[in-house]
Amino acid sequence: MSVRVLLVDDDPLVIAGLRMLLAGDPGVQVVGEAADGSELVDAVVRNRPDVVLLDVRMPGTDGVSALRELCGSVREQPAVVMLTTFGAEPIVLDALRAGAAGFLLKHTPPDQIIAAIHAAAAGESRVSPIVLRQLIDHVARGERPMTEDPLEGLSDRERDVAMAVADGLANAEIGERLYLSVGSVKAHISSALAKLGLDNRVQLAIAAHEARSRGAR
Structure with missing residues (x-):
């Protein structure tokens, strides 16, 4: 079945x-539009x-505020991918x-946006490499305390x-690299998140980058 997508941007x-971009993917169907975050819940x-x-930046209700309202208002929530012109x-x-x-x-790039939509629909998180790099630098400046090995215990x-x-x-790509089934990959990610006390794979990615930069093993 096609992934049903709602577009929210002013x-x-x-x-x-x-x-136009999403029309080129038969696995995606745009089902609606909204021009402001205040319309998100109803849409x-x-x-x-x-x-x-x-969209993160909108003249009325911004994307983050709209997302918070959505999380507090709708029981069966869609996956939300934020879009912005800067990180x-x-x-x-x-x-x-x-x-x-x-x-x-x-x-x-268009193919990465489409990949992020499919990943979000499958319960995965995707963050642009530039944005992820900023988050890693944010951690490196000491904004979040880290252990000697951020992946200790795995x-x-x-x-x-x-x-x-x-x-x-x-x-699926991780499975191909490591010769694992997709189910095994999901199980390892869930186990790693639980052991490290993390909430999502973005946080896991940050911890792994930090471990790699420190040469932790």
Whole structure:
């Protein structure tokens, strides 16, 4: 079945561009549009999307505030991928804490936007490499305390999977790299998150990048 997508952006040109882009993927169906974050909850209830592409900066209700309202109002929530023209760290962190399933720059290559939509629909998180790099630098400046080895306590296989997550690979791609089934990859990710006390694969990616930069093993 096609992934049902809702577009939320105050710029008609962006909406038109996304519609044209997604029309090229038979596995994606745009089911609705909204021009402001204040319309998000009603649009989700009305269109029942699997994934929402949500602009961060809008003149009325911004994307992060709209996402918080959505999380507090709708029981069966779609995955939300945030879109922005820049990757300011506080906004990214606020969006991820609010429950975003991904964070992409608007100039992200079309194939990566489509891949992020499918990943979000499958329960995975995707963050643009530039944005992820900013988050890693944010951690490196001491904004979040880290242990000597950020992946301490993981098995060798869990560590390998975490490193693959940090490389931006989807579960199927990780399985191909490590000769694992998709189910095994999901199980290793879940186990790693539980052992490290993390909430999502974006946090796991940050920890893995930090471990790699420190040469921890």
